Amino acid sequence: xxxxxxxxxxxxxxxxxxxxxxxxxxxxxxxxxxxxxxxxxxxxxxxxxxxxxxxxxxxxxxxxxxxxxxxxxxxxxxxxxxxxxxxxxxxxxxxxxxxxxxxxxxxxxxxxxxxxxxxxxxxxxxxxxxxxxxxxxxxxxxxxxxxxxxxxxxxxxxxxxxxxxxxxxxxxxxxxxxxxxxxxxxxxxxxxxxxxxxxxxxxxxxxxxxxxxxxxxxxxxxxxxxxxxxxxxxxxxxxxxxxxxxxxxxxxxxxxxxxxxxxxxxxxxxxxxxxxxxxxxxxxxxxxxxxxxxxxxxxxxxxxxxxxxxxxxxxxxx
Numbered sequence: 386x387x388x389x390x391x392x393x394x395x396x397x398x399x400x401x402x403x404x405x406x407x408x409x410x411x412x413x414x415x416x417x418x419x420x421x422x423x424x425x426x427x428x429x430x431x432x433x434x435x436x437x438x439x440x441x442x443x444x445x446x447x448x449x450x451x452x453x454x455x456x457x458x459x460x461x462x463x464x465x466x467x468x469x470x471x472x473x474x475x476x477x478x479x480x481x482x483x484x485x486x487x488x489x490x491x492x493x494x495x496x497x498x499x500x501x502x503x504x505x506x507x508x509x510x511x512x513x514x515x516x517x518x519x520x521x522x523x524x525x526x527x528x529x530x531x532x533x534x535x536x537x538x539x540x541x542x543x544x545x546x547x548x549x550x551x552x553x554x555x556x557x558x559x560x561x562x563x564x565x566x567x568x569x570x571x572x573x574x575x576x577x578x579x580x581x582x583x584x585x586x587x588x589x590x591x592x593x594x595x596x597x598x599x600x601x602x603x604x605x606x607x608x609x610x611x612x613x614x615x616x617x618x619x620x621x622x623x624x625x626x627x628x629x630x631x632x633x634x635x636x637x638x639x640x641x642x643x644x645x646x647x648x649x650x651x652x653x654x655x656x657x658x659x660x661x662x663x664x665x666x667x668x669x670x671x672x673x674x675x676x677x678x679x680x681x682x683x684x685x686x687x688x689x690x691x692x693x694x695x696x697x698x699x700x701x702x703x
Contacts, residue, residue, distance in 0.1 A: 431698045433463035434644075436652055438691030458483025458496055460654065460689060471508040477501070481687070482525055493531075496687060497524045506556065516556040516566055518605070523547035530668070532676075539582055546588040546665075547576040550625075552603045564607050571603035573625055573636075575664060587678065589664025597664065601627040615646040627663070634663040644693075652693030658685040 441455045460481040467474040483496035500522040506514040528541035554568030575597040577585040590597045602625070609619040623638040638660050645653040659682065666678040 427699075428469045429465065429467050429698075431463065431465040432696065433461070434693060434695045435459070435461045436654060436689055436691055436693035438689045452488035454485065454487045456483065456485035456495060458687075458689065458691075473506045473508070473514075475502075475504045475506070477503075480525075483687075494526060494528060496685075497526055497528065499523060499525065512557055512559065514556045514558065516554055518550065518552045518554070518566060518568070520550045521547065522549075540587070541583060542579060544576065544578040545580075545583040546590075547578070549574045549576065550603065552605075554603070562608060562610050566605050568603045571601055571625065573599045573601065573603070573627070575599075575662075587666050589662065599625075599627045599664075600629060601625055601632065612643075617644050618642070619644075631663055635661075636663055637661040646693075650692050650694060652689075652691070654687070654689040654693070656685075656687045656689075659683070660685075 437457070437459045439455075439457045442451075443453050444451050445453075458481065461478075462480075463478045465476045478499070478501050480499035481496045483494070484492045485495045486492045500520065502518065502520040504519075505517045507516075508514045523544050523546065524541060525543055527539055527543075529537040530540050531537050550571060550573050552566070552568035552571040554566050554571075556564060556566040558564045575589045577583055577588055577590050577595055580590070580593070580595050585594065586592055588597075604624045605622065607619070607621045609617065611617050619642045621638075621640045623636075625636040626632045627634075627636075639658070641657045643655045647653060661682045663680060665680075665683075667681040667683055669677055669679050669681055671677060
């Protein structure tokens with residue numbers, strides 16, 4: 386598996402050189418550059434968004450019952466892109482974190498994740514590119530289960546678990562709104578760096594190990610559109626089939642985001658994430674009310690109403 390990973394990385398590192406050797410002899414002839422003229426070709430651009438929200442309820446001697454609460458959260462996204470001739474490089478970062486306190490409870494996490502991705506591309510035909518995609522997904526802070534209000538059990542922390550993907554493949558990109566990438570030789574890893582305090586078997590890693598390496602086929606597709614003015618919809622679907630273990634059981638990660646811009650700074654964001662990983666166990670409840678762990682679908686939904694800001698650069702000259 387280590388050799389497999391090295392081969393995949395080598396493919397990605399060699400991609401940028403394909404264009405050089407694919408040029409004809411005329412294209413490789415020296416070209417005179419006037420040193421008095423600045424290079425105005427612009428290769429880098431970036432855009433992103435950030436938002437924070439706070440909610441609070443205070444109750445005292447309230448006849449209808451209830452508990453005081455306070456919560457806060459933040460989301461952040463950034464995309465940077467480089468393009469020159471047929472070569473391009475896309476870097477993305479998405480993250481969110483939120484906490485909530487109800488009554489006399491301590492603050493507890495309500496949201497926590499980050500995902501980083503890097504994709505090297507070489508265009509060989511209009512709309513078609515050879516690509517090398519790498520991703521890392523994990524969380525920032527420790528996560529707990531609360532079997533009782535007075536106790537908690539540590540079940541996760543930063544990089545425990547983490548999920549990585551290395552996927553060389555072919556991508557089709559329609560202008561502006563749609564992409565699809567397929568990789569027939571993908572390396573996916575489930576990682577638990579702290580297998581002393583975290584139960585690694587919960588995340589598909591063998592007891593005493595830190596990594597569960599998989600080889601299979603991977604497909605990812607994205608779709609983004611402005612539904613009406615100031616309302617955008619983005620969806621992303623990842624599918625993975627492990628050649629070596631139950632290939633018919635497809636791992637799924639499907640995210641949806643609707644962003645509604647009220648004014649220059651006030652945004653409403655609705656997000657959902659559906660996850661199924663055939664190697665990860667989740668808490669489930671029997672008919673008698675007892676708790677056990679088994680295969681299952683995970684679902685996360687968030688509604689953010691708060692101050693948001695979008696930024697977009699002027700392209701930066703090389």
